Every structure is written in C-alpha cells, then in structure tokens.
Amino acid sequence: xxxxxxxxxxxxxxxxxxxxxxxxxxxxxxxxxxxxxxxxxxxxxxxxxxxxxxxxxxxxxxxxxxxxxxxxxxxxxxxxxxxxxxx
Numbered sequence: 001x002x003x004x005x006x007x008x009x010x011x012x013x014x015x016x017x018x019x020x021x022x023x024x025x026x027x028x029x030x031x032x033x034x035x036x037x038x039x040x041x042x043x044x045x046x047x048x049x050x051x052x053x054x055x056x057x058x059x060x061x062x063x064x065x066x067x068x069x070x071x072x073x074x075x076x077x078x079x080x081x082x083x084x085x086x087x
Contacts, residue, residue: 007081043067048074 002010041059043066044051050067054060 043070045070045074 039056039059041054041063043063052063054063
C-alpha cells in the first residue's frame, strides 16, 4: 500500500502535467490561423460543489460530464484514502 509521500508525489505530478497540457494547448491554438468558432467551457470545483461555465451548450455539456467525473474520482480517492494514517 503506497504511503502518504507516494500519493503526494503522484498528485503533484498530475498537477504539473495538467499545467503543461494547458500551456501547450494555448500555444498551439494561438499559432493556428483559422476562422473557426471557438467554444470555451470549464469547471471550478469548490469542495464537492462544481461551478460550471461555458460559451455554448456543447461546451457546458462537456463541462457537466467533466464535473461528474471529477466528483466520482474525488469520492473514490476519499474511500481509498480513508485507511491512510499520517504518522
């Protein structure tokens, strides 16, 4: 069973990977010459409560699905971490 330091390291690495993906995506999209319509959506998780926003219904629908997945992952990690004790 992984200890607290392992979970902390995994979480930190996932956060860094997320930042890198967003950064690369922003640079990639800024270099593209296109007349396509851009749709934006997102989720802000404050505890178990999601705040969902978007510029179109399609983006909002994807954000709602993302919020459900994030809440399910949070519940799974809470159940897994219930047995962990920080010494």
